[in-house]
Amino acid sequence: xxxxxxxxxxxxxxxxxxxxxxxxxxxxxxxxxxxxxxxxxxxxxxxxxxxxxxxxxxxxxxxxxxxxxxxxxxxxxxxxxxxxxxxxxxxxxxxxxxxxxxxxxxxxxxxxxxxxxxxxxxxxxxxxxxxxxxxxxxxxxxxxxxxxxxxxxxxxxxxxxxxxxxxxxxxxxxxxxxxxxxxxxxxxxxxxxxxxxxxxxxxxxxxxxxxxxxxxxxxxxxxxxxxxxxxxxxxxxxxxxxxxxxxxxxxxxxxxxxxxxxxxxxxxxxxxxx
Amino acid sequence: xxxxxxxxxxxxxxxxxxxxxxxxxxxxxxxxxxxxxxxxxxxxxxxxxxxxxxxxxxxxxxxxxxxxxxxxxxxxxxxxxxxxxxxxx
Numbered sequence: 618x619x620x621x622x623x624x625x626x627x628x629x630x631x632x633x634x635x636x637x638x639x640x641x642x643x644x645x646x647x648x649x650x651x652x653x654x655x656x657x658x659x660x661x662x663x664x665x666x667x668x669x670x671x672x673x674x675x676x677x678x679x680x681x682x683x684x685x686x687x688x689x690x691x692x693x694x695x696x697x698x699x700x701x702x703x704x705x706x707x708x709x710x711x712x713x714x715x716x717x718x719x720x721x722x723x724x725x726x727x728x729x730x731x732x733x734x735x736x737x738x739x740x741x742x743x744x745x746x747x748x749x750x751x752x753x754x755x756x757x758x759x760x761x762x763x764x765x766x767x768x769x770x771x772x773x774x775x776x777x778x779x780x781x782x783x784x785x786x787x788x789x790x791x792x793x794x795x796x797x798x799x800x801x802x803x804x805x806x807x808x809x810x811x812x813x814x815x816x817x818x819x820x821x822x823x824x825x826x827x828x829x830x831x832x833x834x835x836x837x838x839x840x841x842x843x844x845x846x847x848x849x850x851x852x853x854x855x856x857x858x859x860x861x862x863x864x865x866x867x868x869x870x871x872x873x874x875x876x877x878x879x880x881x882x883x884x885x886x887x888x889x890x891x
Numbered sequence: 892x893x894x895x896x897x898x899x900x901x902x903x904x905x906x907x908x909x910x911x912x913x914x915x916x917x918x919x920x921x922x923x924x925x926x927x928x929x930x931x932x933x934x935x936x937x938x939x940x941x942x943x944x945x946x947x948x949x950x951x952x953x954x955x956x957x958x959x960x961x962x963x964x965x966x967x968x969x970x971x972x973x974x975x976x977x978x979x980x
Contacts, residue, residue, distance in 0.1 A: 620918070668936040669914075672907055675943070679900035686947050687959045690966050697969045701976065750896075753956045824940040829970055831937050833977040846917025846929035849936060853911045 618652040623844065624851040626652075627662075631670040631852035635859030636866075637875040638816025640795030640823040641666035641852060644878070647885050658841070660794075661834040664827040665845045666852040667795045671824025673856025674817070681864055682750040683817035685758050688772055688810065693822045695779050696786035696796065700826060703790020713890040719788060720886030726802035727879035731872070738811050740766035760814050763867075770811050778808040789826060797823045798879060805872075812872045813863060820860070895950040902946070903939065910935040941970065 618626070626648050627641070634641035642663030649659035678684050744759055744767035751758035756772035772778065781803030785796030797819050804815035834840050863871060910932050917929025948963030 665933070665936065668940070669910065672903065672910060672936060672939045675903040675939070676900045676907060679896055679903060682896075687951075687956075687962075690944065690947065690959065690963050694962060694966050694969055697966065697973060701969075701973050704977075705980070753951075753954060754958065821940075821943070825944065825966070825970070828937045828940045829973050829977070831933065832974050835933065835937075836978050840933065842917055842926050842929035842933070846914045846925075846932050849932050850911055850914030850918055853907060853914065857907075 618649065618654065620847055622652070624847055627666050627669075627848040627851035628855035628858075631666050631673070631855030632859035632862070633878055634667065634670045634797070635674045635820055635856040636816070636863050636871065637878050638797055638801040638819035639875070639878065639882075640797035640820070640827070641670050641855070642795045642827075643798050643882055645848075646794060647882075647889065650889075657839065661831070661840045662844060662848050663794065664830050664834065665840075665848045667797075667823050667827040668831060669849045669852035670856035670859070671820050671827070673853045674820045674860035675824075677857070677860045677864070678817045678820065681761070681817075682758075683760060683814055683864070684821050685751045685756065685772075685810065685814055685818050686821065687751055688756045688804070688808075689818045689822045691756065692779065692782040692800075692804075693825055696782040696789075696800070696822065697826065697829070699783040699786030700790035700796070700829075703787040706791070716886045716890035719794070720883040720890070722788075723798055723879045723883035723886065726799065726806075727876040727883065729802065729806050731876035737809055738768045738770045740768050744769060758814070760811060768811060770809070770814065772804075773809045774807055778803055781807055786826075795823045795826060798882060801875065802879075812875070816863060816871065816875070817860075895946075895953075899943065899946050899950075903943065906935055906939045906942075910939070941967070944970075 630641035630645040645666045646659045646663040650656055740762055748759045749761050759767050759769050762768050785799035789796035800819040801815050804810045805812045913928045913932035917925055917932050944963055948960050951960040
């Protein structure tokens with residue numbers, strides 16, 4: 618893959634990753650491997666894309682109060698611990714079996730995301746612009762649906778959600794991809810957090826996971842600096858674009874786009890590892 | 892917007908611009924200057940989310956939201972242990 622193709626791939630995957638709260642690695646790594654790069658070389662570039670996409674989305678998502686940081690921090694603890702356990706146990710499960718399992722999980726998540734119609738959390742006419750943001754001391758908040766509509770939400774079924782987050786962390790540790798494609802559907806469909814907040818919160822947490830993994834790759838000397846810098850610069854633009862697009866699209870459209878991307882990911886993983 | 896969050900958004904904006912400029916330098920500048928620029932770009936990408944969690948923990952501590960301040964500190968602890976374990980193993 619030449620530098621121009623690498624830059625374009627990093628831009629597109631980071632934009633889609635920020636739009637759907639998936640992290641770009643789950644898309645970029647298969648593309649790089651299909652283009653001839655080894656999985657060992659592609660994984661660090663995938664994580665650079667995730668970290669850059671997360672940083673690119675941060676200023677806009679912070680100003681729009683889209684991220685529920687309390688939810689992100691609470692779930693990331695169990696997810697990080699599970700990722701560590703997964704990384705330490707990564708030799709036990711065969712990579713092909715794991716990839717097929719990931720593909721099935723992605724397809725199931727896509728099905729549940731696409732099946733649901735309309736909005737779960739409806740606008741409250743009593744809420745105003747001054748109410749938006751996360752609530753102190755709880756896993757709840759208010760987000761802006763459109764110019765004059767505001768929606769209150771509260772994370773539900775938290776223990777079950779934490780099981781989902783632990784699974785995402787475990788799979789991330791085992792496979793080396795970001796668990797965003799499990800975290801966003803878990804937050805949205807199990808914990809009943811609006812999809813835009815779920816995607817933005819996952820974009821925040823995958824940045825934390827990728828930072829830790831990048832430290833490891835740097836220590837192992839696995840990062841090709843010039844390629845990583847090119848991917849970072851492209852993914853920073855892509856992530857900024859994706860996060861702005863996420864703000865203007867209606868939630869059902871974001872959910873359908875997320876489902877479509879998950880189907881592509883699922884099929885790619887299953888077909889490549891049969 | 893809560894003042895602390897506005898400042899954090901500003902800090903992330905600065906980190907974003909710095910990472911982008913350093914990334915361009917790493918991709919297109921030749922020799923050791925380009926390499927240093929690329930390494931600094933990766934450093935910013937690693938430091939930004941850790942700084943964000945530390946900032947949030949401090950902000951929650953100041954606001955008296957002790958439970959989540961503790962959780963933020965615990966997450967930083969998990970990250971530190973993870974990094975040490977990764978380097979050791």
